[in-house]
Amino acid sequence: MSSSTFMKLEIESRSENEAFARVVAAAFVSRLDPTLEEISDIKTAVSEAVTNAIIHAYEDRIGVIVISARLEGNRFTVEVADEGVGIIDLEKAREPLYTSKPELDRSGMGFTIMENFMDELTVRSAPGEGTVVTMSKEIRPKIS
Amino acid sequence: MSSSTFMKLEIESRSENEAFARVVAAAFVSRLDPTLEEISDIKTAVSEAVTNAIIHAYEDRIGVIVISARLEGNRFTVEVADEGVGIIDLEKAREPLYTSKPELDRSGMGFTIMENFMDELTVRSAPGEGTVVTMSKEIRPKIS
Amino acid sequence: MEIEFVLRHSILVVRLKGELDHHWAGQMREAVDSELARLRICSLIFNLGGLTFMDSSGIGALLGRYRRVCAAGGRMVLCKVPPPVSKITEIAGLARLIPFFEDEAAALQHLLLGASPTRRS
Amino acid sequence: MEIEFVLRHSILVVRLKGELDHHWAGQMREAVDSELARLRICSLIFNLGGLTFMDSSGIGALLGRYRRVCAAGGRMVLCKVPPPVSKITEIAGLARLIPFFEDEAAALQHLLLGASPTRRS
Ligand SMILES: Nc1ncnc2c1ncn2[C@@H]1O[C@H](COP(=O)(O)OP(=O)(O)O)[C@@H](O)[C@H]1O
Ligand SMILES: Nc1ncnc2c1ncn2[C@@H]1O[C@H](COP(=O)(O)OP(=O)(O)O)[C@@H](O)[C@H]1O
Numbered sequence: 371m372s373s374s375t376f377m378k379l380e381i382e383s384r385s386e387n388e389a390f391a392r393v394v395a396a397a398f399v400s401r402l403d404p405t406l407e408e409i410s411d412i413k414t415a416v417s418e419a420v421t422n423a424i425i426h427a428y429e430d431r432i433g434v435i436v437i438s439a440r441l442e443g444n445r446f447t448v449e450v451a452d453e454g455v456g457i458i459d460l461e462k463a464r465e466p467l468y469t470s471k472p473e474l475d476r477s478g479m480g481f482t483i484m485e486n487f488m489d490e491l492t493v494r495s496a497p498g499e500g501t502v503v504t505m506s507k508e509i510r511p512k513i514s
Numbered sequence: 515m516s517s518s519t520f521m522k523l524e525i526e527s528r529s530e531n532e533a534f535a536r537v538v539a540a541a542f543v544s545r546l547d548p549t550l551e552e553i554s555d556i557k558t559a560v561s562e563a564v565t566n567a568i569i570h571a572y573e574d575r576i577g578v579i580v581i582s583a584r585l586e587g588n589r590f591t592v593e594v595a596d597e598g599v600g601i602i603d604l605e606k607a608r609e610p611l612y613t614s615k616p617e618l619d620r621s622g623m624g625f626t627i628m629e630n631f632m633d634e635l636t637v638r639s640a641p642g643e644g645t646v647v648t649m650s651k652e653i654r655p656k657i658s
Numbered sequence: 659m660e661i662e663f664v665l666r667h668s669i670l671v672v673r674l675k676g677e678l679d680h681h682w683a684g685q686m687r688e689a690v691d692s693e694l695a696r697l698r699i700c701s702l703i704f705n706l707g708g709l710t711f712m713d714s715s716g717i718g719a720l721l722g723r724y725r726r727v728c729a730a731g732g733r734m735v736l737c738k739v740p741p742p743v744s745k746i747t748e749i750a751g752l753a754r755l756i757p758f759f760e761d762e763a764a765a766l767q768h769l770l771l772g773a774s775p776t777r778r779s
Numbered sequence: 780m781e782i783e784f785v786l787r788h789s790i791l792v793v794r795l796k797g798e799l800d801h802h803w804a805g806q807m808r809e810a811v812d813s814e815l816a817r818l819r820i821c822s823l824i825f826n827l828g829g830l831t832f833m834d835s836s837g838i839g840a841l842l843g844r845y846r847r848v849c850a851a852g853g854r855m856v857l858c859k860v861p862p863p864v865s866k867i868t869e870i871a872g873l874a875r876l877i878p879f880f881e882d883e884a885a886a887l888q889h890l891l892l893g894a895s896p897t898r899r900s
Pocket of ligand 2: 562566567570571596598599601607608612614620621622623626645835
């Protein structure tokens with residue numbers, strides 16, 4: 371088995387693609403033989419990042435979302451990048467319960483969920499240029 | 515529902531990616547509500563094209579395979595592109611049972627299967643530059 | 659995603675099946691709000707037993723229904739939180755606001771008789 | 780993909796489960812060839828009942844086993860071709876070379892007694 375591999379997926383910022391992105395991430399990580407809970411964690415975190423790109427980054431227009439993923443040993447790393455509005459105050463954005471769109475029933479829990487469901491989360495953003503969310507998680511080897 | 519959408523996937527030419535590419539193609543087309551047989555046809559055709567890129571285009575090295583797909587109305591179109599060795603005699607390559615690698619248990623049926631399982635197949639190739647296989651299939655609307 | 663409505667006494671039971679993400683949250687919200695308006699009632703039980711996935715958009719949609727129901731003088735509870743959904747509801751601290759019950763019967767009993775909730779955590 | 784071997788009389792039954800593509804075809808080939816060598820027998824029944832997917836790499840792997848078995852003086856048949864796999868076996872015309880049977884019992888009877896195959900097409 372090769373110890374490192376990558377994939378890159380480009381999709382449009384349409385809400386139907388939230389489920390699609392989850393399926394792709396789960397299928398990609400499946401070769402590390404993750405548990406159901408690990409798959410569910412990854413699906414949730416990817417769903418949060420892709421949903422944010424759809425709602426916040428591109429708002430009412432359709433833009434491109436690039437999802438890149440790598441496997442290195444037992445580590446799964448995924449990057450969700452958009453070229454949308456960007457985030458002015460990153461610290462505030464990452465606070466639990468903060469949302470810029472309370473009128474849309476947003477809970478402001480997206481970043482908190484990503485942090486809790488993955489091992490590492492970093493966010494880079496430039497206003498007017500876009501946002502890149504990078505998350506990684508160690509898939510524990512099974513004893514068989 | 516939007517009547518047109520696309521996606522683009524880049525993967526490495528590793529045989530584990532054959533199953534991954536099938537899952538991605540099936541998940542992408544699923545929003546047209548295809549039958550089990552239509553899904554199976556698409557998975558098979560995509561598997562053939564990706565396998566050819568792995569075995570024939572890149573032979574013993576690892577290269578990149580780009581899978582682009584579109585939905586336009588009820589039509590699913592997928593393109594599998596490699597930057598591998600290319601095909602010198604396209605007509606001969608598309609003949610049923612022709613294979614350049616009989617020693618590998620190849621059946622020479624890949625292009626025949628793609629043609630039979632999809633509505634349209636076009637192959638463009640330049641020796642030393644690579645090959646692009648484009649296939650499309652109409653997903654019949656369900657009466658509900 | 660599938661939504662099933664059942665009227666039990668004057669309480670609307672909403673049974674959700676499938677994946678509750680942002681794509682479906684909007685449709686769920688509209689369906690529930692218009693059903694509440696049509697029946698002219700204001701109390702709700704969400705049965706989450708059929709959910710295979712929920713993210714923070716689902717949390718937001720449930721909280722949105724909760725605020726709306728409370729503002730109208732009604733009450734809302736959840737029941738049958740399935741394993742794929744329990745982790746996110748815990749991290750979001752949803753049970754601190756909205757009572758959780760084992761099943762529809764226990765939820766109904768609570769709303770009709772005011773019995774105390776059997777918290778999961 | 781899973782491979783199960785069963786020795787019935789002096790015939791090796793190979794039960795395949797999962798997806799037979801190029802990735803698994805090589806492993807299947809090695810497993811079958813070494814099992815035949817180990818048991819020093821040369822006749823084969825492939826039970827495809829558990830396959831959920833097969834492409835032309837699977838066809839090639841089956842034909843490769845067929846040629847090998849024939850060259851060694853043995854015989855090879857297939858049984859339990861499931862719906863997801865029947866279309867590709869038909870287009871490839873596999874039944875023109877390799878006899879197809881409903882189940883292992885019918886395949887075994889044919890190999891042991893020379894009964895005629897119940898063709899599917
Ligand atoms: N990709 C993005 N582009 C622009 N802004 C974003 C992006 N992701 C998040 N944000 C900002 O960060 C805030 C907090 O995000 P999050 O914790 O996911 O909560 P929510 O999505 O519920 O608002 C959002 O309300 C938004 O203002
Ligand atoms: N992507 C490709 N790059 C280079 N050569 C190719 C490619 N796809 C197909 N070929 C050539 O066309 C031939 C026929 O392909 P196919 O019908 O799929 O049969 P098989 O894969 O079993 O050989 C191959 O043997 C190979 O020589």
